[in-house]
Amino acid sequence: MSERPRLAPALSSSGRVGESVARPDAALKVRGDFPYSSDLRVEGMLWGATVRSPHPYARITSIDASEARAMPGVHAALTHEDVPGRKLYGLEIADQPVLAIDVVRYWGEAVALVAAEHPEQARRAAAKVKVGYDVMRPVSDPEAALSPAAPSLHPGGNITRQVRIRHGDQAAKADVVVTGDYEIGMQDQAPLGPESGLAIPDGEGGVDLYIATQWLHVDQEQLAGALALPREKVRLFMAGIGGAFGAREDLSMQAHACLLALRTGRPVKISYSRPESFVGHVHRHPGRLHYEHGANRDGKLVYVRARILLDGGAYASSSTAVIANASCFSAGPYECPNATIDGIVVYTNNPPCGAMRGFGSVQNCYAHEAQMDRLAAALGMDPVELRMRNAMRTGSHMITGQKVEGPAPVSELLERVRAMPVPPPRPERANGAFMPGGVSNTTHGEGVVRGIGYAVGFKNIGYSEGFDDYSTARVRLSASAGAARVEVHTAAAEVGQGLVMVQAQIAGTELGVADVVVLNADTAVGSAGSSSASRQTYITGGAVKAACEAVRERVLQLASAELHRDGELRLEGGAVVGADGAQIVDLATLLGDAVIEETREFRPRGTRRLDADTGQADAHMQLAFAAHRAVVDVDVELGLVKVVELATAQDVGKAINPKAVEGQLEGGAAQGLGLAVMEEIQVKDGVIRNASFTDYLLPTILDMPPVRMDILELGDPHSPYGLKGVGEPPTISSGPAILAAIRAATGKPLSRVPVRPHDIALT
Amino acid sequence: PGVGLAGAGRVKVSCTVNGEPRSASEVWEGESLLYVLRERFGLYGSKNACEQGECGSCTVYLDGALVCSCLVLAGQAEGREITTVEGLAAGDSLHPVQQAFVEAGAVQCGFCTPGLVVATHDLLSRVPNPDEAQVREALAGNICRCTGYAKVLDAVNLAAGRMR
Numbered sequence: 001m002s003e004r005p006r007l008a009p010a011l012s013s014s015g016r017v018g019e020s021v022a023r024p025d026a027a028l029k030v031r032g033d034f035p036y037s038s039d040l041r042v043e044g045m046l047w048g049a050t051v052r053s054p055h056p057y058a059r060i061t062s063i064d065a066s067e068a069r070a071m072p073g074v075h076a077a078l079t080h081e082d083v084p085g086r087k088l089y090g091l092e093i094a095d096q097p098v099l100a101i102d103v104v105r106y107w108g109e110a111v112a113l114v115a116a117e118h119p120e121q122a123r124r125a126a127a128k129v130k131v132g133y134d135v136m137r138p139v140s141d142p143e144a145a146l147s148p149a150a151p152s153l154h155p156g157g158n159i160t161r162q163v164r165i166r167h168g169d170q171a172a173k174a175d176v177v178v179t180g181d182y183e184i185g186m187q188d189q190a191p192l193g194p195e196s197g198l199a200i201p202d203g204e205g206g207v208d209l210y211i212a213t214q215w216l217h218v219d220q221e222q223l224a225g226a227l228a229l230p231r232e233k234v235r236l237f238m239a240g241i242g243g244a245f246g247a248r249e250d251l252s253m254q255a256h257a258c259l260l261a262l263r264t265g266r267p268v269k270i271s272y273s274r275p276e277s278f279v280g281h282v283h284r285h286p287g288r289l290h291y292e293h294g295a296n297r298d299g300k301l302v303y304v305r306a307r308i309l310l311d312g313g314a315y316a317s318s319s320t321a322v323i324a325n326a327s328c329f330s331a332g333p334y335e336c337p338n339a340t341i342d343g344i345v346v347y348t349n350n351p352p353c354g355a356m357r358g359f360g361s362v363q364n365c366y367a368h369e370a371q372m373d374r375l376a377a378a379l380g381m382d383p384v385e386l387r388m389r390n391a392m393r394t395g396s397h398m399i400t401g402q403k404v405e406g407p408a409p410v411s412e413l414l415e416r417v418r419a420m421p422v423p424p425p426r427p428e429r430a431n432g433a434f435m436p437g438g439v440s441n442t443t444h445g446e447g448v449v450r451g452i453g454y455a456v457g458f459k460n461i462g463y464s465e466g467f468d469d470y471s472t473a474r475v476r477l478s479a480s481a482g483a484a485r486v487e488v489h490t491a492a493a494e495v496g497q498g499l500v501m502v503q504a505q506i507a508g509t510e511l512g513v514a515d516v517v518v519l520n521a522d523t524a525v526g527s528a529g530s531s532s533a534s535r536q537t538y539i540t541g542g543a544v545k546a547a548c549e550a551v552r553e554r555v556l557q558l559a560s561a562e563l564h565r566d567g568e569l570r571l572e573g574g575a576v577v578g579a580d581g582a583q584i585v586d587l588a589t590l591l592g593d594a595v596i597e598e599t600r601e602f603r604p605r606g607t608r609r610l611d612a613d614t615g616q617a618d619a620h621m622q623l624a625f626a627a628h629r630a631v632v633d634v635d636v637e638l639g640l641v642k643v644v645e646l647a648t649a650q651d652v653g654k655a656i657n658p659k660a661v662e663g664q665l666e667g668g669a670a671q672g673l674g675l676a677v678m679e680e681i682q683v684k685d686g687v688i689r690n691a692s693f694t695d696y697l698l699p700t701i702l703d704m705p706p707v708r709m710d711i712l713e714l715g716d717p718h719s720p721y722g723l724k725g726v727g728e729p730p731t732i733s734s735g736p737a738i739l740a741a742i743r744a745a746t747g748k749p750l751s752r753v754p755v756r757p758h759d760i761a762l763t
Numbered sequence: 764p765g766v767g768l769a770g771a772g773r774v775k776v777s778c779t780v781n782g783e784p785r786s787a788s789e790v791w792e793g794e795s796l797l798y799v800l801r802e803r804f805g806l807y808g809s810k811n812a813c814e815q816g817e818c819g820s821c822t823v824y825l826d827g828a829l830v831c832s833c834l835v836l837a838g839q840a841e842g843r844e845i846t847t848v849e850g851l852a853a854g855d856s857l858h859p860v861q862q863a864f865v866e867a868g869a870v871q872c873g874f875c876t877p878g879l880v881v882a883t884h885d886l887l888s889r890v891p892n893p894d895e896a897q898v899r900e901a902l903a904g905n906i907c908r909c910t911g912y913a914k915v916l917d918a919v920n921l922a923a924g925r926m927r
Contacts, residue, residue: 022865029873030861030880032808032848039807120791192812192820192874192908242812242874243908274813433896439903496872496909659868659914666911667871693817693906701912702903 020659036240037212040198045267049122051112053104056686062132073121085228096315106314108279138349138686142311163327165615168338174294174302185680187284193242195252196271199261206233215530238521244495246355278691282354285310303338317354325360332368339399361459369736401616407714413627416649436640447637453740456627457732460620461725472526473543484587492528498660510548512571534725542602550598626650626729628737639757647708653724668730676735781850796835819905822878848877863922871909
């Protein structure tokens with residue numbers, strides 16, 4: 001058997017639901033000893049490199065890899081002809097070539113592969129693969145993609161999906177009408193860990209892939225297709241994940257490393273550079289949104305009409321689900337009796353777009369919240385009062401006709417963020433670290449104006465529209481060295497969010513055992529679904545809970561049989577206890593050499609596909625809400641913004657790990673801040689102009705203010721422990737609140753994000 | 764043998780890493796210190812997030828000064844002393860800075876963590892009682908995509924309090 005790379009060990013922790021249990025992987029991480037996917041190494045491994053298209057749209061006329069193959073240290077150079085199985089893959093529509101066949105549709109598309117002994121040899125050989133291109137004019141504007149004159153980029157035309165929502169009276173009239181056009185830039189997830197992994201051939205035609213991914217089984221399915229192998233011959237093992245945020249939903253280098261490994265018979269590692277990472281994963285969809293809101297003089301919404309155009313780029317990825325979200329949540333968390341929404345996502349020759357934290361609800365939140373502020377101004381109302389007057393509540397209906405079940409505390413969240421203390425005025429001589437322009441020392445306070453803004457947003461938790469969303473958990477109870485020990489095994493991706501504690505806390509709670517070990521994820525156990533859509537604590541948490549309940553039932557049966565005890569028995573403190581809490585027998589003694597193991601799948605309640613003509617359906621499993629208040633200082637002369645403070649209130653149902661929840665609210669808000677004021681992939685004629693951390697600006701510790709938090713635990717009656725998904729809502733309304741605050745400070749309409757200095761100072 | 768990187772010589776690099784003499788031969792002269800630490804010395808704690816000196820994930824001490832090891836050519840490390848995140852505490856023990864990051868919840872995915880730990884270690888060795896502005900300025904070269912930095916600030920304050 002070949003050498004295996006080092007992976008994360010089984011991680012041991014103890015604690016119960018509701019406690020701020022520390023991460024069991026944190027000690028490894030602070031020592032630099034946690035093995036990430038880019039750290040994988042085995043003896044004799046080769047390095048893969050990818051030949052990428054220098055054109056956004058071109059016909060391939062020839063590929064000649066003979067010179068590359070002959071270079072020293074090079075063991076293989078592959079093209080689409082070397083893909084033995086399905087040549088196209090994709091999460092929802094198989095439209096993306098594993099390696100380009102006859103056409104390249106975006107700048108940076110993978111065309112060929114090279115494997116060599118040293119990464120520099122591989123890079124140099126990749127540069128020697130000669131690809132002939134017949135360059136075509138790219139479709140770089142999403143509106144132009146809809147034109148009949150535009151070339152059809154895929155067989156079915158350029159519309160990837162169109163969502164029509166027709167709710168209530170389509171001819172409704174209102175006393176007050178406001179309209180607006182909004183534009184959202186392309187955001188990058190920018191996880192710090194690069195796309196990377198190691199493929200090791202098993203010598204019998206199969207392959208083991210060590211990989212950082214959000215969903216092992218959906219990778220496995222796509223890889224088996226591309227490699228023309230049965231699934232069991234493509235085994236995946238999770239390597240340490242350096243963040244994800246949606247960027248690891250689609251395949252990147254997975255199939256490429258496997259192809260090279262199977263061809264060379266050697267282990268092959270691929271690890272992207274940062275510039276390559278910018279073309280190696282999908283991004284948040286840029287959007288153009290036209291909105292019209294009508295309201296009565298008392299401020300009650302009468303209708304919302306919107307056209308939402310998202311640029312999906314060259315391949316579909318998860319565009320069809322993103323546009324569904326952008327449409328379903330387009331009116332915001334408000335009661336609105338009449339709605340006419342057209343959501344359209346198109347193919348262009350821009351970089352492919354797909355999943356990023358917030359998933360369609362981020363784009364529309366900028367629009368509906370700016371509209372609410374415009375409406376408040378037109379009505380002469382306080383913007384928070386207007387929102388509260390229209391706030392969705394339990395029993396309200398969405399514009400998709402879905403009745404809102406469970407807590408929907410929109411009004412309360414707004415009230416809470418408004419009631420939080422406001423930061424004191426900027427001191428006369430503030431340190432540069434706290435000023436617009438930061439330590440660049442661009443102002444001593446002259447031209448600096450403060451503004452405050454509010455926003456609220458919502459989205460779905462879990463997969464929607466009839467998707468069979470489920471997770472699998474295997475739980476094993478045994479005795480070891482005189483104490484009970486629980487082992488939890490799932491395929492769920494720990495991307496940094498803290499699932500590794502959550503699984504242990506649930507098992508510790510359900511089985512009353514202090515020693516819980518969470519095994520590294522792999523495909524030896526059933527699918528856990530994706531670490532996406534804020535769903536893992538709910539769904540994999542639910543699976544762990546269900547498996548624990550099954551184990552507990554068997555333990556208690558065993559206890560009843562052995563001890564001839566009737567009546568209520570429970571597990572607590574590593575023992576079987578009676579109704580009075582008194583210990584009857586400790587688990588280790590009861591178990592002896594016995595091992596009790598159960599595997600369970602957990603499915604939340606089902607959902608339905610949106611009606612094609614009206615967009616009406618109970619399409620979503622759970623809804624989550626958050627509100628934000630932003631306080632900003634704006635240097636109106638230089639157009640520079642300092643976010644002074646963010647405040648948020650969010651209903652999390654039940655905080656399984658309160659400190660981890662805080663981390664999600666803080667980190668999610670930072671990504672919202674990024675899109676609001678600095679982060680944008682700049683694309684010109686299909687070419688990314690800033691594919692580096694030098695030119696793509698991420699929030700630093702100087703940019704990110706303190707986050708004041710109010711975490712509500714209102715309990716969803718349908719979910720395990722009453723919890724709600726937590727990860728995405730912080731990224732939805734944080735940015736729109738910042739935009740509202742900048743508008744308040746500057747008096748400018750600012751309908752495009754990120755806001756750039758010249759939008760403030762020169763327009 | 765058979766390296767074949769056109770025009771590239773192979774060099775030997777000897778330096779002291781975490782107090783121990785280390786050397787690597789057959790190093791391509793274009794390799795960074797980060798690459799040599801990771802791929803030749805097996806010290807993967809210094810991370811490869813941007814490899815262009817923008818994110819701080821590969822921060823190490825070079826002769827006592829903080830550097831992004833991705834921006835240092837391996838040859839420049841010849842004869843010099845390097846301390847990486849692996850060298851801050853012995854064995855399985857944790858330095859107070861590391862302990863504080865664990866306890867404060869400053870670690871999520873953890874890819875930025877080694878760089879932040881080394882940068883914090885350096886800050887607190889120079890400024891035992893940093894105020895908020897000093898902490899923010901000192902750590903402005905370390906990008907974290909997960910935490911929003913609040914718990915990082917908590918960790919720095921916790922460590923500073925314990926190290927005083």
